[in-house]
Amino acid sequence: MNWFEACPQPPHWQIAWAPLETHPLWQALRGCPQDPNHHAEGDVWNHVHAVVEALVSLQSWRDLPQDEREIVFAVACLHDVGKPATTKTEPDGRISSRGHSRVGTILARNDLWEQRCPFARREAICNLIQTHMRPFYWLEQHRPNRETILLSQLVCCEHLAILAEADARGRISESKNQLLEIVALFAESLSDLDCRRKPFAFPNDTSRLAYAADPNASELIHRFESFGSQVILLSGFPGVGKDTWLRQQHPNLPVVSLDEIRASFGISPEDDQGAVIQQGREAARAYLRQGQDFAWNATNLSARIRGETVRLLLDYHAQVRIVYLEVPLTRLAEQNRSRKARVPDSVMLRLRDRWEVPTCLEAHQLEMHIHE
Incomplete structure (x- = not known):
C-alpha cells in the first residue's frame, strides 16, 4: 500500500x-x-x-x-x-x-x-x-x-x-x-532561531559535532581542531558495494575490514561478533596512534555501534567522514547472492531490524551514495 x-x-x-x-x-x-x-x-x-x-x-x-x-x-x-x-x-x-x-x-x-x-x-x-x-x-x-x-x-x-x-x-x-x-x-x-524550514547554520562541521556532543556548548563558537588521522567510516548492508567503492575511490588507503578479520578467525556472520569488533578496534588504534589515514569497513547499520566506533576515533582527534551506501532491495539481494562470502538471509533480516541511517550529528562529514 x-x-x-x-x-x-x-x-x-x-x-x-x-x-x-x-x-x-x-x-x-x-x-x-x-x-x-x-x-x-x-x-x-x-x-x-x-x-x-x-x-x-x-x-x-x-x-x-x-x-x-x-x-x-x-x-x-x-x-x-x-x-x-x-x-x-x-x-x-x-x-x-x-x-x-x-x-x-x-x-x-x-x-x-x-x-x-x-x-x-x-x-x-x-x-x-x-x-x-x-x-x-x-x-x-x-x-x-x-x-x-x-x-x-x-x-x-x-x-x-x-x-x-x-x-x-x-x-x-x-x-x-x-x-x-x-x-x-x-x-x-x-x-x-531561523530554523523553521532549514537547519540551523553552524560555523563549521567541528562546531556542529561538538555542539551535539556537549550539552553546554555554544552554537556560535567557531571551533578549530588540528586533526590526526582522516578516517572514512563506511556504512551499508552486506553486498551493497562498500569494497568496490573503496577500491574505486581510495585504492591505496589502508582498510580495517571486519569481513577480513571475520574470515581470518573463521567466524561466521551468524556468530557473536564481539571478538571481530575488538580486533578491528585494536587495528584502528594502531593507525590512529601513527596519525595514519584509513577506512573502517563494516556494516555500521546501528547508531549505537557507529557511535562507539566514532567515539574511539574522536578520542584520537581524527576527522571522521561517514560514507553511507544504499541500493534497492532487489538489487541488494542479487549482489549478496553473487558475493564470494554470501551473508545468510537470517543475518540480513537481523540487520534490517536494527537499520538506522546515519545523520549529520554523528560525524564531521556525511556522504550518501544512493542508487534508486
Whole structure:
C-alpha cells in the first residue's frame, strides 16, 4: 500500500481509510493498549485515527505544498507503529511503550524501502517518526533552544511542529492543553532561531559535532581542531558495494575490514561478533596512534555501534567522514547472492531490524551514495 495515495486532496480533504486500515502495520495497532492517563481515547488504533483526522483538519497542514503534505500525512499514519512491539505493563500497573519511536522508525524504513519510496522522502518520514515525541518534552530540556537547533539538523521543524499539534489533538487527556501550549512555544522558537524550514547554520562541521556532543556548548563558537588521522567510516548492508567503492575511490588507503578479520578467525556472520569488533578496534588504534589515514569497513547499520566506533576515533582527534551506501532491495539481494562470502538471509533480516541511517550529528562529514 502506498501511504501517499491515501493522502487527502482539496477541496474535500477526504481520507481514504480502506487502504490504510488493511495494511499490516495498522492491523497490529488494533487492541494495543495505552496508558489511559495520556490516552483515554483507547487503543493505538483509535489514537492514530484521531491523529490523522486532526492533521487533515489543520490549516497549517493544508497550506503546505502537496509533496510536503504527503510526507507529514505518512508520518501521522506511521508515527506509532512501533507501539505493538514495545508496549508492556509496568510493575505499578502503568502501560508504557518505551522505545516505540526508534522501533517504529525501523519498521517504517523497511516498509518504505520495499515500496521503492525515494530515499530523501523516506528519510524525511523516518526522521520525523524518530523525533515525533521530542516537542512534548521541549520545556523540560536544560536548554530548550539547543533541542530546537539539534532537531533542525534532522527534520523540517515546521513539519515536526504540525505533526506534534495533531498528535496532541488526537488524544483524550487532562494534559492535552498543556501539550498544545508546549508545542506552540516550540513552534515560536523556530522563527527565533531561523530554523523553521532549514537547519540551523553552524560555523563549521567541528562546531556542529561538538555542539551535539556537549550539552553546554555554544552554537556560535567557531571551533578549530588540528586533526590526526582522516578516517572514512563506511556504512551499508552486506553486498551493497562498500569494497568496490573503496577500491574505486581510495585504492591505496589502508582498510580495517571486519569481513577480513571475520574470515581470518573463521567466524561466521551468524556468530557473536564481539571478538571481530575488538580486533578491528585494536587495528584502528594502531593507525590512529601513527596519525595514519584509513577506512573502517563494516556494516555500521546501528547508531549505537557507529557511535562507539566514532567515539574511539574522536578520542584520537581524527576527522571522521561517514560514507553511507544504499541500493534497492532487489538489487541488494542479487549482489549478496553473487558475493564470494554470501551473508545468510537470517543475518540480513537481523540487520534490517536494527537499520538506522546515519545523520549529520554523528560525524564531521556525511556522504550518501544512493542508487534508486
